[in-house]
Amino acid sequence: MNARRWTAALLATVATVALAGCTAESGEQRCTTRDGFLECAPDQRGTAPKVSGELLDGGSYDLSQDRGKVVVINFWGSWCAPCRAEADDLENTYQATKASGVTFLGINVSDSRDKAIAFEEGRATYPSLFDPPGRTALDFEIAPNAIPATVVLDREGRIAALRRGAVIQDALQPVVERVAAESAR
Template sequence: MNVRRWTAALLVAVATVALAGCAAKGDEQRCATRDGFLECAPDRRGTAPKVTGELLGGGSYDLAQDRGKVVVFNFWGSWCNPCRAEADDLEKTFQATKGAEVTFLGINVTDSRDKAKAFEKNFGVTYPSLFDPPGRTALDFDIAPNAIPATIVLDREGRIAAVRRGAVIQDALQPVVERIVAEGAR
């Protein structure tokens, strides 16, 4: 009897994982790859999850406060060599776009607070970061980042407009951000 129950539970778990995988893949199929980013047309964008948490430098963050702005999330860790390589490009893109109603937020994963703070200081990162050691925030996205580093760009309505799994460079990221800003130009 125990073997049957165990087998039935295993089959249910496998089916659940398979269905979840199909749903996530379906979300990605709504989008197209362009210059290394998975970009979604406005009518094909899924809504971003609720993103809240403790900021690395103190205080808290709630995505709801940035409604109406383009939001760039970058998932990173101090232990990640590609994160080090992209830090300057992210900061330059942040500086170049912050006057256009664009917000940048790092999401630090699998790290200690001291190492994450040292990373930000050493690499000149001036935008805030959520402190998310278990990486729970990434799991809530329909189109998950699935890698570190990863960058997700939300449009002004809080929908996932673009995803990049892997390091970014300013020459690729800034045009994506500017295109999404231009969609909602007032």
């Protein structure tokens, strides 16, 4: 095949793929915004990716161990002022909802281990993965592409809600409670 035909075929393929991407409904388009959260109806939820790795304390974590629980995942960094501002709200929401089968997981990004451990000390009683390159966030269908970002997974491991930016307890806790209540039925 000569270069001109090869180039034409390549351009046709790229155009076809680009058009398909524009017309395909993304996970985010299937959801609605409510009180600062992108919330997805149960029949519109995509499955969360595999989430596993080394914890800040040196242990290991695998999201599959929490199947059957509502899991709130918060992406944070010690260098992030909004992360410091939301830390108490996250911990308070965790304490208020854990008896309902809710667990929390932090994912620390773009940080050194020492700074991350110092940040968490006295702020969070739930575990955090150590993910300096931030690879975990890249695998989510609905990307938590900001720091901080909070993702709420239902008991089946599906993405029920997402908030890009800091959360406050008054906004987060009702979302977590709704997901926990619907999943318990």
